[in-house]
């Protein structure tokens with residue numbers, strides 16, 4: 001199984017990067033270099049340390065934002081899922097947040113919180129939190145009533161029902177939301193660096209674009225994808241360790 | 254015979270919105286006896302059991318268990334669910350021990366108790382399997398073992414043998430008879446099988462179609478002390494089966 005999924009991952013990587021290479025070589029646009037050129041630029045950026053310095057900056061709002069969104073998002077999501085009143089009160093905010101055009105909000109954030117780290121963390125949170133909250137609350141609401149009722153019949157305390165029934169039942173969907181949230185958080189981090197102040201990886205992107213060094217620009221974008229994939233894999237491992245068995249399939253009757 | 258009642262249902266009404274499930278239901282369940290509820294599908298047997306369990310509030314009327322009015326589930330009652338209600342992410346042994354886990358029994362102790370009942374229901378060797386790896390009948394037995402392992406005074410069994418094969422079912426019926434004889438527990442047993450009801454019961458309550466009331470109470474007497482093999486050929490046994498069949502058939506027509 002493991003071998004097969006690895007195999008599929010390699011195939012899809014070859015397909016994506018292969019078509020990137022072909023697309024770049026066929027000269028679609030001057031601004032679209034082939035994969036190999038971007039890789040060369042990538043190694044140059046890694047070798048001279050630019051990439052590491054950039055990530056030291058970018059990771060700050062990203063990590064802080066994702067931790068806040070993860071913890072706060074799951075807590076809010078559980079609360080919304082458990083309480084109809086709270087759902088009525090809070091859910092609309094996240095639904096609006098998820099569909100609002102973020103770029104339009106950035107000037108407001110800058111006015112309120114300046115151009116420092118706080119605004120960037122906010123952008124990451126705005127991107128990451130709604131999907132985490134909405135997934136968590138949906139999962140909590142959809143916990144099968146029969147097992148909640150069973151727990152009650154055996155005198156479960158309210159906290160037991162949450163910890164021993166609702167959370168394990170919801171964990172696959174909560175983690176799916178977390179994965180989507182993390183991906184969105186990555187977008188938020190880069191977006192904030194492009195729109196607020198050019199620092200970190202966002203700076204590499206905007207600077208290399210301004211001097212028409214497109215291979216470096218794509219190298220920076222590639223590095224983000226690489227990191228995101230890495231991060232998501234770590235998350236998946238954590239889920240497997242934390243909720244062993246929750247993915248044991250559902251009994252239909 | 255004037256035995257003390259373990260459970261008394263007094264003038265219970267239950268409406269689900271416009272659906273009237275129970276209307277003025279009154280029924281006594283003598284201590285140490287097995288009472289079967291027999292009635293057409295959808296007449297309200299599960300509803301009555303859940304009201305006795307304290308899982309559902311009655312619209313009006315009251316249920317008294319061991320002298321106290323039922324408001325909540327309690328350790329004096331254990332429930333075998335019609336749809337099994339197992340935790341899909343928990344192994345067989347954790348599912349069986351779940352009632353004890355909720356009561357705060359230490360892990361080693363509750364697992365050794367669970368082990369015994371897993372053996373009793375014929376699931377030895379499946380302790381570490383997950384519900385989705387079991388057949389329907391095996392899952393049902395997990396639910397049965399869970400209810401037995403909490404050692405409650407009143408067992409509420411909602412079609413507990415419906416999914417097992419005929420041989421296992423007969424074995425379980427005999428085990429049940431022994432359990433009733435040996436332990437001073439009260440059993441409330443829902444079944445669709447007339448033969449099963451007559452075979453295992455001290456008292457059979459025939460229920461009317463929705464809105465449900467008791468139409469007739471039958472107490473088999475003469476064959477109770479005979480050995481298991483001759484019961485099924487006993488003339489009273491056959492008469493009662495016939496009588497119940499005629500009375501139930503009148504609703505169908």
Ligand SMILES: Nc1ncnc2c1ncn2[C@@H]1O[C@H](COP(=O)(O)OP(=O)(O)OP(=O)(O)O)[C@@H](O)[C@H]1O
Nearest residue numbers: 269272274293294295296297298299300301335463
């Ligand atoms: N949660 C609910 N909401 C609305 N109606 C319900 C609900 N639960 C049960 N009912 C209705 O109440 C009636 C009795 O249901 P119940 O499950 O008690 O029947 P039953 O006698 O156990 O049937 P069966 O033998 O098929 O298990 C049915 O008509 C059903 O439609």
Ligand SMILES: [Mg+2]
Nearest residue numbers: 298299335411
């Ligand atoms: Mg039922």
